[in-house]
Amino acid sequence: xxxxxxxxxxxxxxxxxxxxxxSSEIYGGINGFWNYGPYxxxxxxxxxxxxxxxxxxxxGNVEGLDSTVICNPKVxxxxxxxxxxxxxxxxxxxxxxxxxxxxxEDPSTCPNCGSKNLTEPREFNLMMKTYVGPVxxxxxxxxxxxxxxxxxxxxxxxxxxxxxxxMPFGIAQxxxxxxxxxxxxxxxxRSREFSQMEMExxxxxxxxxxxxxxxxxQRIKYYYDKLEFTEDxxxxxxxxxxxxxxxxxxxxxxKFPFGWGELEGVHHRGTWDMSRHQEYSGESMEYFDQENNRxxxxxxxxxSVGVDRTMLAILCHAYDEDTAETKKxxxxxxxxxxxxxxxxxxPVQAAVLPLSKKLSxxxxxxxxxxxxxxxxxxxxxxSIGKRYRRQDEIGTxxxxxxxxxxxxxxxxxxxxxDAMTQERVSADQLIAYFDDKLLM
RNA sequence: GCGGGUGUAGCAUAGUGGUAAUGCACCAGCCUUCCAAGCUGGCAAGGAGGGUUCGAUUCCCUUCACCCGCUCCA
Numbered sequence: 001x002x003x004x005x006x007x008x009x010x011x012x013x014x015x016x017x018x019x020x021x022x023s024s025e026i027y028g029g030i031n032g033f034w035n036y037g038p039y040x041x042x043x044x045x046x047x048x049x050x051x052x053x054x055x056x057x058x059x060g061n062v063e064g065l066d067s068t069v070i071c072n073p074k075v076x077x078x079x080x081x082x083x084x085x086x087x088x089x090x091x092x093x094x095x096x097x098x099x100x101x102x103x104x105e106d107p108s109t110c111p112n113c114g115s116k117n118l119t120e121p122r123e124f125n126l127m128m129k130t131y132v133g134p135v136x137x138x139x140x141x142x143x144x145x146x147x148x149x150x151x152x153x154x155x156x157x158x159x160x161x162x163x164x165x166x167m168p169f170g171i172a173q174x175x176x177x178x179x180x181x182x183x184x185x186x187x188x189x190r191s192r193e194f195s196q197m198e199m200e201x202x203x204x205x206x207x208x209x210x211x212x213x214x215x216x217x218q219r220i221k222y223y224y225d226k227l228e229f230t231e232d233x234x235x236x237x238x239x240x241x242x243x244x245x246x247x248x249x250x251x252x253x254x255k256f257p258f259g260w261g262e263l264e265g266v267h268h269r270g271t272w273d274m275s276r277h278q279e280y281s282g283e284s285m286e287y288f289d290q291e292n293n294r295x296x297x298x299x300x301x302x303x304s305v306g307v308d309r310t311m312l313a314i315l316c317h318a319y320d321e322d323t324a325e326t327k328k329x330x331x332x333x334x335x336x337x338x339x340x341x342x343x344x345x346x347p348v349q350a351a352v353l354p355l356s357k358k359l360s361x362x363x364x365x366x367x368x369x370x371x372x373x374x375x376x377x378x379x380x381x382x383s384i385g386k387r388y389r390r391q392d393e394i395g396t397x398x399x400x401x402x403x404x405x406x407x408x409x410x411x412x413x414x415x416x417x418d419a420m421t422q423e424r425v426s427a428d429q430l431i432a433y434f435d436d437k438l439l440m
Numbered sequence: 441g442c443g444g445g446u447g448u449a450g451c452a453u454a455g456u457g458g459u460a461a462u463g464c465a466c467c468a469g470c471c472u473u474c475c476a477a478g479c480u481g482g483c484a485a486g487g488a489g490g491g492u493u494c495g496a497u498u499c500c501c502u503u504c505a506c507c508c509g510c511u512c513c514a
Contacts, residue, residue: 186507
């Protein structure tokens with residue numbers, strides 16, 4: 001990452017090149033909501049595909065789920081969200097601090113400065129509320145899920161029975177979650193509608209710490225190997241103080257331009273969630289351990305990733321500027337903006353560029369072949385140098401250039417985004433050449 | 441939610457109480473055979489609402505959004 005990267009620069013690039021837009025922009029936007037444009041969408045889908053491949057498809061012991069955003073409100077009562085999210089808060093008008101009323105010794109005195117000049121206690125409920133059915137009264141209140149993991153817990157037995165999985169095994173889900181964040185901030189880092197990729201691994205309590213460490217290692221390796229993050233960009237933050245449900249927890253953090261921020265949490269949640277759902281639903285959430293002839297409440301190890309935070313981290317990691325020679329009149333050093341996005345998640349993986357419009361037909365034939373396997377683009381507009389720069393700015397790792405030699409010997413040049421070098425490859429060998437570089 | 445700042449074409453900037461300018465980008469044409477060429481033409485803007493004024497993008501108020509610092513982050 002370019003160490004001088006300002007968020008403004010990235011936000012502007014994301015808008016200009018169609019990665020990320022403000023939601024409802026023509027109406028002035030809406031706080032905490034962002035849209036992905038064409039390239040952002042392609043990249044987001046690739047990120048989700050990569051995670052799904054990594055966590056589900058290449059493992060025999062993790063199953064997939066796609067649950068609804070709206071659940072029976074009792075789910076959120078059991079999970080603790082409705083109570084925890086209902087905290088009363090008060091602001092001190094003197095020292096501008098905010099406090100939870102239930103944690104104050106004297107609710108009329110500011111614990112920070114001793115002032116009695118406090119605002120009326122207000123409820124801060126972070127769950128988004130809606131109404132199910134045409135009648136909007138309190139009997140029909142429902143909530144948009146604040147995390148994707150709770151429906152995984154409630155569907156534990158359905159998934160287990162359908163797939164004949166035995167513990168230990170996991171259930172994974174990718175989907176939207178919603179929180180009425182008090183203060184959305186830092187572009188897409190903290191927004192009110194966001195996507196999560198979560199995996200809940202159900203295991204026996206005595207093996208749980210082993211699995212916790214296993215998943216911790218797996219997940220850290222993923223960031224280095226698959227997303228190409230570097231050691232100075234990542235750190236592990238072990239939690240000193242644990243949430244009410246957790247027995248061990250860590251954050252995998254990325255060094256954003258605005259500071260360190262959490263990408264993923266790995267949590268040992270104990271039996272808290274499953275016990276609560278058993279208690280609130282009255283249904284047994286126990287697992288019958290045939291080998292030891294016992295019933296146990298499964299212990300849960302969770303890996304929880306923010307998709308949007310991953311997107312932002314990849315973009316920050318990828319953003320770079322270098323200087324290149326230019327033949328543009330009146331300018332000396334040319335600054336090249338380039339996104340060094342890992343090839344497997346790049347929105348466009350290969351661009352096919354005919355050197356001249358006369359070569360369009362041949363180039364289109366090659367394009368038709370490779371677009372079936374990779375995210376590809378075809379561009380004949382402008383000079384070849386300009387087209388390379390366009391592709392650099394959206395992070396396309398390879399450009400295939402069809403030139404006049406192609407018509408003679410059926411070879412093309414493959415130009416690398418990072419090295420800016422060219423390699424001559426037979427058109428017949430392109431698929432083999434790219435499979436090695438672009439597939440997961 | 442508090443304090444501070446900002447808001448002009450897709451992006452970056454300029455300027456003005458009286459016709460909103462420039463660069464980049466984009467589109468069309470000419471030209472052009474490997475790293476942002478050139479020429480010609482074109483598209484396109486003062487966040488929203490109210491007030492003051494003959495007239496507001498400019499001054500005032502409200503609101504919305506974004507940025508920075510606090511706060512929050514189960």
